Amino acid sequence: MSLEAAVPSAPERAEATLVHRDILPTRPGQRIIGWLDFVWLWFGMVAQMGVFLLGASFAGRLSLVDALLAIAIGNLVVGIVSVLNGDIGIEHGVTYAVYLRAPYGIRGAWIPSLLRAGVAVCWFAIQTYFGATAIDLSVKLLTGYSNWWLWYWTFGALQIWITMRGVRGIRTLENVAAPLLMALSGWVVYLLGSQRGWGEVLRFPITAPLPFWAAVTANLSYWITVADNIPDFTRFVRTTPGARGFFARNRHSLLGQLPGLTLGMMLFASVGYVGKVFTGFGNPVQAIGAALGGGMVLVGLAIILLAQLSTNVAANLYAPGYVLSSVFAPRLSFARGVLIGGTIGLVAVMPWRLVDAFLTYLPSVGAALSPVAGVMFADYYLVRRRHLDVPALFRHDSPYAYRGGFNPAAYLAHATASVLGIVFLRYSWLVSVPTAIVLYVVLMRAWILRVHPAAGPGPAARLGTTAGHQWEADVQERRVAP
Numbered sequence: 001m002s003l004e005a006a007v008p009s010a011p012e013r014a015e016a017t018l019v020h021r022d023i024l025p026t027r028p029g030q031r032i033i034g035w036l037d038f039v040w041l042w043f044g045m046v047a048q049m050g051v052f053l054l055g056a057s058f059a060g061r062l063s064l065v066d067a068l069l070a071i072a073i074g075n076l077v078v079g080i081v082s083v084l085n086g087d088i089g090i091e092h093g094v095t096y097a098v099y100l101r102a103p104y105g106i107r108g109a110w111i112p113s114l115l116r117a118g119v120a121v122c123w124f125a126i127q128t129y130f131g132a133t134a135i136d137l138s139v140k141l142l143t144g145y146s147n148w149w150l151w152y153w154t155f156g157a158l159q160i161w162i163t164m165r166g167v168r169g170i171r172t173l174e175n176v177a178a179p180l181l182m183a184l185s186g187w188v189v190y191l192l193g194s195q196r197g198w199g200e201v202l203r204f205p206i207t208a209p210l211p212f213w214a215a216v217t218a219n220l221s222y223w224i225t226v227a228d229n230i231p232d233f234t235r236f237v238r239t240t241p242g243a244r245g246f247f248a249r250n251r252h253s254l255l256g257q258l259p260g261l262t263l264g265m266m267l268f269a270s271v272g273y274v275g276k277v278f279t280g281f282g283n284p285v286q287a288i289g290a291a292l293g294g295g296m297v298l299v300g301l302a303i304i305l306l307a308q309l310s311t312n313v314a315a316n317l318y319a320p321g322y323v324l325s326s327v328f329a330p331r332l333s334f335a336r337g338v339l340i341g342g343t344i345g346l347v348a349v350m351p352w353r354l355v356d357a358f359l360t361y362l363p364s365v366g367a368a369l370s371p372v373a374g375v376m377f378a379d380y381y382l383v384r385r386r387h388l389d390v391p392a393l394f395r396h397d398s399p400y401a402y403r404g405g406f407n408p409a410a411y412l413a414h415a416t417a418s419v420l421g422i423v424f425l426r427y428s429w430l431v432s433v434p435t436a437i438v439l440y441v442v443l444m445r446a447w448i449l450r451v452h453p454a455a456g457p458g459p460a461a462r463l464g465t466t467a468g469h470q471w472e473a474d475v476q477e478r479r480v481a482p
Helices: 010-018 035-046 049-058 064-092 110-143 148-163 167-196 198-202 212-222 224-229 251-279 284-292 294-327 334-348 351-356 358-383 390-394 408-423 425-451
Strands: none
Touching: 035 251, 035 294, 049 064, 049 110, 049 212, 049 251, 049 294, 049 358, 064 198, 064 212, 064 224, 064 251, 064 358, 110 148, 110 224, 110 294, 110 334, 110 351, 110 358, 148 294, 148 334, 167 251, 198 251, 212 224, 212 358, 212 425, 224 294, 224 358, 294 334, 351 358, 358 408, 358 425, 408 425
């Protein structure tokens, strides 16, 4: 082989920055997640301290019935959004960060991708903080020794190590943790209620009323992070090549996501609500410790620890791993992305401050990230009609380069929707998503596609699994970093 043949050309070196083996479209053998795996995945993610805290924050502000109704409505809507956006991963096998190159531009995708990763590492820090306080309380009860900072770093390192193993390690963890968490949390709710009587929960006074739709918005905003990057999971969901129809293609996603998210949130948020009513503590660690007491407190705290582990691994470290490996390809693998993202979360975030302003933090996340979900939906279903030139997502000279690698329609829609979400903060999600959808479609059809017609569905547009086509082979191996 000549030296010239062995040295990549300048265009090849440029395109190598868009490709890494970890972000190639998935092959049939990699699609290992069934509907029950997805149920346990969601139960494992929603069983966490943040959800307990969300439920506790509604006590004294909404009745238990209204709180559960707000939780059901909000999470059913988010579940539907997750299923719709999840079709991107099922149909084309691409990651969230790679798909964003179509609506936001080859270069423009970096900013919303990093925004999602930033929110994820904040959540990772919050959940690790809760887990560390649970460990510290347990160790203090047994030995009298207290050092939550040590447990913060130790617990964080364990979660990073598990996530670096990839989707198979996450699947195994969730399938073990989720059933245990469901049983143990149900037991805690029963125990708390039987001690004082359920009538006290139903009659708990409303001292600081919260508007019902503000509570719905808080629930909508809670999982907008995963609703955005859900293709990172659904690209591994089982599907039949050539399956026609949305329901046939998304059967495992539908059966797993809607009950897993909605019922899981109702169950685990009720633990926080009941704990706040009976103990007066909003912090679930303190509530469980006060309610159970003695040696049984270790069981309650074990629930918390397992909940934090199962949530952080799947929801808050998995996404930064793929985002960073996409943005900084080919220098970062998925595992290194997880390591860097997790370390930033542990070092740079002060989770105790975010916890103190929880009902402000949640709608703020909604204002920042819900426009991404709106842009994704509008782009995939209304502009492209699910057709996508996947190999072009890995080329700088693709039709998705727009102007300088950025699509101004996506940025204008996103920025406008975010500003309106901040102005109407209590209802951010309800304002931001429809604004992003309408504005993106109008701008694309009236402006961008007239200037860049090749960026639309076009004659070269294709389908993936619906047409029995696998995209991985179409991405040239010589451009893929090991």
